[in-house]
Amino acid sequence: MTARTSVRPATLGRGAMILVFVLMLVGGALRSVEAGCQNSLKLALHNVFLCGVISYAVALAGVGAIFAVTLAISPRQPWPSRADLKAMPRWAPFGGLTGGAAIFAMITVASSVGVSTFNALIIAGQMLLAVVMDHFGVMGFPRRPVSAHRLAGCALIVVGAYLMAKY
Protein backbone atom coordinates (compact mmCIF):
# COMPACT_ATOMS: atom_id res chain seq x y z
CA MET A 1 0.00 0.00 0.00
CA THR A 2 1.24 3.45 -0.76
CA ALA A 3 0.72 6.20 1.75
CA ARG A 4 -2.24 8.28 0.80
CA THR A 5 -2.24 12.00 1.31
CA SER A 6 -5.89 12.47 2.02
CA VAL A 7 -7.56 15.77 2.64
CA ARG A 8 -9.46 15.48 5.89
CA PRO A 9 -13.16 16.14 5.22
CA ALA A 10 -14.72 19.00 7.11
CA THR A 11 -16.31 17.61 10.28
CA LEU A 12 -19.95 17.82 11.19
CA GLY A 13 -22.09 16.49 14.03
CA ARG A 14 -23.74 13.09 13.76
CA GLY A 15 -27.20 14.48 13.02
CA ALA A 16 -25.85 16.80 10.35
CA MET A 17 -23.90 13.95 8.75
CA ILE A 18 -27.09 11.88 8.51
CA LEU A 19 -28.75 14.82 6.79
CA VAL A 20 -25.82 15.08 4.37
CA PHE A 21 -26.18 11.40 3.46
CA VAL A 22 -29.95 11.72 3.07
CA LEU A 23 -29.41 14.70 0.78
CA MET A 24 -26.92 12.74 -1.36
CA LEU A 25 -29.25 9.75 -1.55
CA VAL A 26 -32.19 11.92 -2.56
CA GLY A 27 -30.03 13.77 -5.08
CA GLY A 28 -28.85 10.53 -6.66
CA ALA A 29 -32.42 9.23 -6.77
CA LEU A 30 -33.56 12.42 -8.49
CA ARG A 31 -31.11 11.79 -11.32
CA SER A 32 -32.97 8.61 -12.18
CA VAL A 33 -36.26 10.48 -11.81
CA GLU A 34 -34.90 12.96 -14.34
CA ALA A 35 -34.48 10.16 -16.88
CA GLY A 36 -38.07 9.13 -16.19
CA CYS A 37 -39.32 12.69 -16.72
CA GLN A 38 -37.47 13.06 -20.02
CA ASN A 39 -38.76 9.68 -21.17
CA SER A 40 -42.36 10.57 -20.30
CA LEU A 41 -42.01 13.95 -21.99
CA LYS A 42 -40.88 12.26 -25.20
CA LEU A 43 -43.70 9.70 -25.06
CA ALA A 44 -46.23 12.54 -24.77
CA LEU A 45 -44.78 15.07 -27.23
CA HIS A 46 -43.06 12.84 -29.88
CA ASN A 47 -40.72 15.61 -31.09
CA VAL A 48 -37.32 15.07 -29.41
CA PHE A 49 -35.92 18.57 -29.99
CA LEU A 50 -39.12 20.16 -28.72
CA CYS A 51 -38.67 18.05 -25.57
CA GLY A 52 -35.11 19.34 -25.21
CA VAL A 53 -36.25 22.95 -25.62
CA ILE A 54 -39.06 22.56 -23.06
CA SER A 55 -36.83 20.76 -20.58
CA TYR A 56 -34.12 23.43 -20.77
CA ALA A 57 -36.62 26.31 -20.73
CA VAL A 58 -38.11 24.95 -17.48
CA ALA A 59 -34.64 24.36 -16.04
CA LEU A 60 -33.51 27.87 -17.02
CA ALA A 61 -36.62 29.42 -15.46
CA GLY A 62 -36.03 27.35 -12.30
CA VAL A 63 -32.36 28.20 -11.79
CA GLY A 64 -33.11 31.81 -12.82
CA ALA A 65 -35.67 32.00 -10.02
CA ILE A 66 -33.21 30.44 -7.54
CA PHE A 67 -30.53 32.92 -8.66
CA ALA A 68 -32.96 35.82 -8.14
CA VAL A 69 -33.84 34.54 -4.67
CA THR A 70 -30.17 34.19 -3.65
CA LEU A 71 -29.59 37.77 -4.84
CA ALA A 72 -32.61 39.02 -2.91
CA ILE A 73 -31.61 37.20 0.30
CA SER A 74 -27.95 38.17 0.29
CA PRO A 75 -27.16 40.95 -2.19
CA ARG A 76 -23.42 40.66 -1.56
CA GLN A 77 -22.86 37.66 -3.83
CA PRO A 78 -19.50 36.99 -5.44
CA TRP A 79 -19.61 38.54 -8.87
CA PRO A 80 -17.18 38.14 -11.77
CA SER A 81 -15.20 41.20 -12.80
CA ARG A 82 -14.72 42.15 -16.44
CA ALA A 83 -11.19 40.74 -16.25
CA ASP A 84 -12.59 37.41 -15.01
CA LEU A 85 -14.90 37.24 -18.02
CA LYS A 86 -12.06 38.05 -20.40
CA ALA A 87 -9.85 35.38 -18.87
CA MET A 88 -12.53 32.70 -19.24
CA PRO A 89 -11.92 30.21 -22.07
CA ARG A 90 -14.49 30.48 -24.85
CA TRP A 91 -15.66 26.89 -24.46
CA ALA A 92 -16.46 27.17 -20.75
CA PRO A 93 -20.13 28.27 -21.09
CA PHE A 94 -20.97 25.32 -23.34
CA GLY A 95 -21.04 22.78 -20.49
CA GLY A 96 -24.82 22.69 -20.38
CA LEU A 97 -24.97 22.01 -24.09
CA THR A 98 -22.42 19.16 -24.03
CA GLY A 99 -24.29 17.74 -21.03
CA GLY A 100 -27.35 18.09 -23.25
CA ALA A 101 -26.10 15.05 -25.17
CA ALA A 102 -26.99 12.96 -22.11
CA ILE A 103 -30.40 14.66 -21.93
CA PHE A 104 -30.87 14.02 -25.62
CA ALA A 105 -30.00 10.36 -25.08
CA MET A 106 -32.53 10.15 -22.24
CA ILE A 107 -35.18 11.54 -24.54
CA THR A 108 -34.36 9.40 -27.56
CA VAL A 109 -33.04 6.00 -26.49
CA ALA A 110 -33.39 5.53 -22.70
CA SER A 111 -36.66 3.64 -23.16
CA SER A 112 -35.09 1.13 -25.58
CA VAL A 113 -32.59 -0.13 -22.98
CA GLY A 114 -34.29 0.68 -19.67
CA VAL A 115 -33.23 3.23 -17.09
CA SER A 116 -30.74 0.99 -15.20
CA THR A 117 -28.76 0.01 -18.28
CA PHE A 118 -28.95 3.60 -19.49
CA ASN A 119 -27.47 4.89 -16.23
CA ALA A 120 -24.80 2.18 -16.22
CA LEU A 121 -23.68 3.11 -19.74
CA ILE A 122 -23.74 6.85 -19.01
CA ILE A 123 -21.61 6.29 -15.90
CA ALA A 124 -19.25 4.03 -17.86
CA GLY A 125 -18.76 6.60 -20.63
CA GLN A 126 -18.39 9.39 -18.12
CA MET A 127 -15.84 7.64 -15.90
CA LEU A 128 -13.75 6.17 -18.72
CA LEU A 129 -13.34 9.56 -20.38
CA ALA A 130 -12.81 11.17 -16.97
CA VAL A 131 -9.85 8.86 -16.32
CA VAL A 132 -8.35 9.85 -19.69
CA MET A 133 -8.95 13.56 -19.04
CA ASP A 134 -7.35 13.30 -15.60
CA HIS A 135 -4.41 11.40 -17.07
CA PHE A 136 -3.60 14.20 -19.49
CA GLY A 137 -4.72 17.00 -17.18
CA VAL A 138 -6.92 18.78 -19.72
CA MET A 139 -9.66 21.41 -19.28
CA GLY A 140 -8.21 22.96 -16.16
CA PHE A 141 -7.84 19.75 -14.16
CA PRO A 142 -4.50 18.84 -12.57
CA ARG A 143 -2.81 15.75 -13.98
CA ARG A 144 -3.81 12.54 -12.17
CA PRO A 145 -2.09 9.67 -13.96
CA VAL A 146 -3.83 6.35 -14.57
CA SER A 147 -3.09 3.99 -11.68
CA ALA A 148 -3.81 0.35 -10.89
CA HIS A 149 -6.79 1.42 -8.77
CA ARG A 150 -8.23 3.45 -11.59
CA LEU A 151 -7.73 0.68 -14.16
CA ALA A 152 -9.43 -1.77 -11.80
CA GLY A 153 -12.26 0.74 -11.47
CA CYS A 154 -12.59 0.95 -15.26
CA ALA A 155 -12.73 -2.83 -15.53
CA LEU A 156 -15.40 -3.12 -12.82
CA ILE A 157 -17.53 -0.45 -14.47
CA VAL A 158 -17.34 -2.21 -17.83
CA VAL A 159 -18.29 -5.53 -16.20
CA GLY A 160 -21.12 -3.81 -14.32
CA ALA A 161 -22.48 -2.14 -17.43
CA TYR A 162 -22.27 -5.46 -19.30
CA LEU A 163 -24.17 -7.32 -16.57
CA MET A 164 -26.80 -4.61 -16.42
CA ALA A 165 -27.35 -4.71 -20.17
CA LYS A 166 -27.34 -8.50 -20.39
CA TYR A 167 -29.76 -9.31 -17.55
Place this chain on the structure above:
Amino acid sequence: MGAVALGLIFVFILAAGGLRSVEVGCQNTQKFHLKNMWLCAVVSYAVALAGFSIFLVISTVVSHSPWPTWADVERMPWWAPFGGLIGGVAVLGMITVAKYVGVATFNAVVIVAEMLVALVMDDVGAMGFAERHATPPRLLAAALIAVAVYLMAGDSREAEPRQPEFVPAREAAR
Protein backbone atom coordinates in the same frame (compact mmCIF):
# COMPACT_ATOMS: atom_id res chain seq x y z
CA MET B 1 -34.43 -4.53 -32.26
CA GLY B 2 -31.41 -5.72 -34.27
CA ALA B 3 -28.03 -6.27 -32.66
CA VAL B 4 -26.46 -3.51 -34.77
CA ALA B 5 -29.11 -0.96 -33.81
CA LEU B 6 -28.74 -1.88 -30.14
CA GLY B 7 -24.94 -1.65 -30.43
CA LEU B 8 -25.23 1.82 -31.95
CA ILE B 9 -27.53 2.86 -29.11
CA PHE B 10 -24.94 1.64 -26.59
CA VAL B 11 -22.17 3.59 -28.33
CA PHE B 12 -24.38 6.68 -28.42
CA ILE B 13 -25.12 6.47 -24.68
CA LEU B 14 -21.43 5.86 -23.88
CA ALA B 15 -20.50 8.93 -25.92
CA ALA B 16 -23.17 10.98 -24.17
CA GLY B 17 -21.69 9.84 -20.85
CA GLY B 18 -18.25 10.91 -22.05
CA LEU B 19 -19.62 14.33 -22.90
CA ARG B 20 -20.81 14.56 -19.30
CA SER B 21 -17.17 14.51 -18.26
CA VAL B 22 -16.52 17.27 -20.79
CA GLU B 23 -19.41 19.12 -19.17
CA VAL B 24 -17.76 18.79 -15.77
CA GLY B 25 -14.60 20.31 -17.28
CA CYS B 26 -16.60 23.20 -18.75
CA GLN B 27 -18.61 23.84 -15.59
CA ASN B 28 -15.53 23.65 -13.41
CA THR B 29 -13.70 26.20 -15.57
CA GLN B 30 -16.76 28.41 -15.78
CA LYS B 31 -17.23 28.35 -12.01
CA PHE B 32 -13.58 29.37 -11.59
CA HIS B 33 -14.09 32.46 -13.75
CA LEU B 34 -17.68 33.46 -12.93
CA LYS B 35 -17.34 32.89 -9.14
CA ASN B 36 -21.11 32.58 -8.61
CA MET B 37 -22.58 29.05 -8.76
CA TRP B 38 -26.15 30.00 -9.67
CA LEU B 39 -24.96 32.50 -12.28
CA CYS B 40 -23.03 29.59 -13.84
CA ALA B 41 -26.19 27.50 -13.86
CA VAL B 42 -28.18 30.31 -15.50
CA VAL B 43 -25.50 30.80 -18.20
CA SER B 44 -25.19 27.05 -18.86
CA TYR B 45 -28.91 26.51 -19.22
CA ALA B 46 -29.33 29.63 -21.35
CA VAL B 47 -26.63 28.40 -23.76
CA ALA B 48 -28.12 24.90 -23.80
CA LEU B 49 -31.61 26.30 -24.41
CA ALA B 50 -30.31 28.39 -27.28
CA GLY B 51 -28.52 25.36 -28.72
CA PHE B 52 -31.56 23.10 -28.55
CA SER B 53 -33.77 25.86 -30.00
CA ILE B 54 -31.46 26.03 -33.00
CA PHE B 55 -31.58 22.23 -33.33
CA LEU B 56 -35.37 22.36 -33.16
CA VAL B 57 -35.57 24.99 -35.91
CA ILE B 58 -33.15 23.04 -38.11
CA SER B 59 -34.98 19.76 -37.56
CA THR B 60 -38.29 21.42 -38.37
CA VAL B 61 -36.96 23.01 -41.55
CA VAL B 62 -34.90 20.07 -42.81
CA SER B 63 -37.22 17.20 -41.94
CA HIS B 64 -40.85 17.42 -41.01
CA SER B 65 -40.53 16.40 -37.37
CA PRO B 66 -43.72 15.28 -35.69
CA TRP B 67 -45.49 17.92 -33.62
CA PRO B 68 -47.67 17.02 -30.65
CA THR B 69 -51.39 17.64 -30.94
CA TRP B 70 -53.23 19.54 -28.22
CA ALA B 71 -54.63 16.21 -27.03
CA ASP B 72 -51.06 14.90 -26.63
CA VAL B 73 -50.16 17.90 -24.49
CA GLU B 74 -53.25 17.42 -22.34
CA ARG B 75 -52.45 13.75 -21.80
CA MET B 76 -48.87 14.51 -20.75
CA PRO B 77 -48.19 14.00 -17.00
CA TRP B 78 -47.75 17.44 -15.40
CA TRP B 79 -44.33 16.50 -13.95
CA ALA B 80 -42.78 15.46 -17.26
CA PRO B 81 -41.29 18.89 -18.21
CA PHE B 82 -39.41 19.20 -14.91
CA GLY B 83 -36.71 16.59 -15.70
CA GLY B 84 -33.92 19.01 -16.60
CA LEU B 85 -34.61 21.22 -13.58
CA ILE B 86 -34.82 18.26 -11.17
CA GLY B 87 -31.55 16.76 -12.42
CA GLY B 88 -29.71 20.09 -12.51
CA VAL B 89 -30.79 21.32 -9.10
CA ALA B 90 -30.09 17.88 -7.58
CA VAL B 91 -26.51 18.02 -8.84
CA LEU B 92 -25.93 21.61 -7.69
CA GLY B 93 -27.54 20.97 -4.32
CA MET B 94 -25.46 17.86 -3.71
CA ILE B 95 -22.18 19.52 -4.65
CA THR B 96 -22.58 21.87 -1.68
CA VAL B 97 -22.28 18.92 0.74
CA ALA B 98 -19.56 17.00 -1.14
CA LYS B 99 -16.81 18.55 0.97
CA TYR B 100 -18.12 16.94 4.16
CA VAL B 101 -17.65 13.36 2.96
CA GLY B 102 -14.88 13.44 0.35
CA VAL B 103 -15.32 12.92 -3.35
CA ALA B 104 -15.03 9.11 -3.36
CA THR B 105 -17.78 8.56 -0.82
CA PHE B 106 -19.85 11.31 -2.39
CA ASN B 107 -19.83 9.83 -5.90
CA ALA B 108 -20.34 6.28 -4.65
CA VAL B 109 -23.35 7.22 -2.47
CA VAL B 110 -24.94 9.28 -5.23
CA ILE B 111 -24.47 6.48 -7.77
CA VAL B 112 -25.80 3.83 -5.38
CA ALA B 113 -28.97 5.87 -4.88
CA GLU B 114 -29.25 6.58 -8.61
CA MET B 115 -28.82 2.91 -9.55
CA LEU B 116 -31.18 1.59 -6.84
CA VAL B 117 -33.95 3.94 -7.90
CA ALA B 118 -33.29 3.03 -11.53
CA LEU B 119 -33.56 -0.70 -10.68
CA VAL B 120 -36.86 -0.11 -8.88
CA MET B 121 -38.19 2.02 -11.75
CA ASP B 122 -37.27 -0.71 -14.25
CA ASP B 123 -38.67 -3.42 -11.97
CA VAL B 124 -42.13 -1.87 -11.78
CA GLY B 125 -41.99 -0.25 -15.22
CA ALA B 126 -42.45 3.29 -13.90
CA MET B 127 -42.37 6.60 -15.81
CA GLY B 128 -42.85 5.16 -19.27
CA PHE B 129 -40.20 2.43 -19.06
CA ALA B 130 -40.85 -1.23 -19.87
CA GLU B 131 -40.72 -3.73 -16.98
CA ARG B 132 -37.23 -5.18 -16.48
CA HIS B 133 -37.03 -7.13 -13.25
CA ALA B 134 -34.30 -6.48 -10.70
CA THR B 135 -32.49 -9.83 -10.95
CA PRO B 136 -29.42 -10.68 -8.82
CA PRO B 137 -27.00 -9.98 -11.73
CA ARG B 138 -28.47 -6.48 -12.04
CA LEU B 139 -28.04 -5.82 -8.32
CA LEU B 140 -24.47 -7.13 -8.61
CA ALA B 141 -23.91 -4.82 -11.57
CA ALA B 142 -25.06 -1.80 -9.56
CA ALA B 143 -22.76 -2.80 -6.69
CA LEU B 144 -19.77 -3.25 -9.03
CA ILE B 145 -20.31 0.19 -10.53
CA ALA B 146 -20.49 1.81 -7.09
CA VAL B 147 -17.30 0.02 -5.95
CA ALA B 148 -15.56 1.06 -9.17
CA VAL B 149 -16.44 4.71 -8.70
CA TYR B 150 -15.29 4.56 -5.08
CA LEU B 151 -11.97 3.00 -6.13
CA MET B 152 -11.36 5.55 -8.87
CA ALA B 153 -12.22 8.59 -6.83
CA GLY B 154 -10.34 7.28 -3.80
CA ASP B 155 -7.13 7.28 -5.80
CA SER B 156 -7.05 10.94 -6.77
CA ARG B 157 -3.51 11.98 -6.04
CA GLU B 158 -2.16 14.65 -8.31
CA ALA B 159 0.93 14.03 -10.39
CA GLU B 160 4.19 15.70 -9.44
CA PRO B 161 4.51 18.98 -11.31
CA ARG B 162 6.17 18.43 -14.68
CA GLN B 163 9.95 18.60 -14.59
CA PRO B 164 11.48 21.23 -16.83
CA GLU B 165 12.04 19.65 -20.22
CA PHE B 166 15.67 20.54 -20.59
CA VAL B 167 18.14 21.10 -17.82
CA PRO B 168 21.74 21.67 -18.90
CA ALA B 169 23.99 19.11 -17.23
CA ARG B 170 26.02 21.71 -15.44
CA GLU B 171 22.94 23.42 -14.06
CA ALA B 172 21.55 20.10 -12.88
CA ALA B 173 24.79 19.18 -11.14
CA ARG B 174 24.85 22.40 -9.19
